[in-house]
Every structure is written in C-alpha cells, then in structure tokens.
Amino acid sequence: MSKILVAYFSPSGTTAKIAKSLAYAADADIYEIRPEKPYSHADLNWTNNQSRSAVEMNDLSARPELADKDADIAAYDKILLGFPIWWYVAPRIINTFLESYDLTGKDIILFATSGGSGFGKTAELLAPSCPGANLIEGKILNGAFSAKALKDWVASL
Numbered sequence: 001m002s003k004i005l006v007a008y009f010s011p012s013g014t015t016a017k018i019a020k021s022l023a024y025a026a027d028a029d030i031y032e033i034r035p036e037k038p039y040s041h042a043d044l045n046w047t048n049n050q051s052r053s054a055v056e057m058n059d060l061s062a063r064p065e066l067a068d069k070d071a072d073i074a075a076y077d078k079i080l081l082g083f084p085i086w087w088y089v090a091p092r093i094i095n096t097f098l099e100s101y102d103l104t105g106k107d108i109i110l111f112a113t114s115g116g117s118g119f120g121k122t123a124e125l126l127a128p129s130c131p132g133a134n135l136i137e138g139k140i141l142n143g144a145f146s147a148k149a150l151k152d153w154v155a156s157l
Contacts, residue, residue, distance in 0.1 A: 003075060004028035004154070008082035009093055011039040015113045018141045019082045022111065025150035028080065033097045036065035046086070053086060062092040066100060073101040078157065080138070082111045088120030095129045104132030109157055111138045 006028045008019035016032070023030040043052035056062040073079070081097075083090050090112070098108075108130060110123060123137040139153065 004078045004080060005031055005071070005073070005076040006080045006082065007031045007033055007071060007097065009033040009091060009097070010082075010084070011035075011044060012084070015082050015084050018111070018113060018145070019080075021145065021147065022080060022082070022141070022150050022154070025147045026080070026154040028154075029076075031071045033083075033093060034067040035093055036067050053091070056092045057087045057089075059092075063096040063099070064091075064093040066093070066096055069100045071101065073103065073106070076106065078107045078109060079103075080109050080111055080154070082113075082141075085112050085114035085117055085119070085122070085140070088117050089122045089125050094126060098126060098129035098133075102132075103130045105134075106130075107134045107136065107157070109136045109138040111141050113142055114140050 004026050006019050006023040006026065008015050010016035010019065019030060039052065045051040046054060048054060056064060081094070083094050110119065112119065112122070118140060119137050123135055127135050
C-alpha cells in the first residue's frame with residue numbers, strides 16, 4: 001500500500017473540512033498549505049478586482065509566499081492535493097507549493113471545492129509546476145461525503 005499525504009489550502013475553512021475527512025478515510029497524513037500572509041475576508045472578495053485574490057489570479061506568474069516549506073514530500077507516493085477553485089482554476093499558491101518540492105515520480109491527485117464550477121483548465125495549468133509528476137484531475141468534493149465514499153474513491157486511484 002502506498003503512503004498518502006493529503007495537502008490542502010483552505011483560506012475560508014471549507015476545503016479543510018473535506019481534507020480532514022479525506023485524510024481520515026484514506027488513513028493518510030495531512031498537511032496544510034498556509035500562505036506567509038493569511039488571507040483576510042477582504043482579500044478573498046472575488047467581486048473586487050483590486051482584492052488580493054483577484055490581483056493574484058489575474059497574474060499567471062504570481063506565486064504567493066508559503067508560511068513554511070517543511071512538508072516531508074519524499075516520504076509519500078501519493079499526494080491528494082486540495083484547494084478551492086478560484087476563477088475556474090487552482091489558486092496561485094498551489095503553484096508555489098508544487099514548485100517548492102521535487103515531485104518526480106509522485107502521483108498527485110487533485111480534489112477541490114467550488115461554488116459552482118468544475119476543474120476548468122486546472123490540471124493543464126498546474127502541470128508545468130510539477131514536472132516529472134503524474135498529475136491526475138480527481139474530484140470536486142462539495143458537500144457531505146461518507147467516509148466509505150471517500151475511502152472507495154481513494155482506493156480507486
């Protein structure tokens with residue numbers, strides 16, 4: 001059996017709930033991807049073109065700083081990588097996370113929360129940030145999922 005890490009970014013707490021349930025169901029370790037500067041409510045206001053999240057998402061080269069880079073990535077075969085969907089893709093901090101580690105040979109399975117959209121071009125835009133990894137578009141995990149449903153999904157990977 002491969003060793004699994006659930007790594008997630010959750011500025012509002014929504015993705016964290018799913019990530020914790022997923023880690024429990026998969027008997028996996030968990031790691032929170034935290035920005036050096038936490039996002040405020042105003043930073044997350046997607047209707048304001050000047051909000052921090054909007055500015056970052058409008059700049060493909062934006063790479064928000066991480067609070068730490070101490071995930072023991074080498075210890076894992078599979079990484080379930082979770083985040084909210086912002087503007088139909090992953091937040092730029094996910095690129096920062098991926099670019100901070102050698103992910104060669106790792107299976108990276110994406111999961112996300114979303115207010116209504118799917119993955120869009122998420123996998124395509126993240127792939128250059130993790131060369132040598134096997135990047136897999138997983139699931140949008142909104143709402144309540146049973147531990148069995150999550151365990152079955154992980155077993156199918």
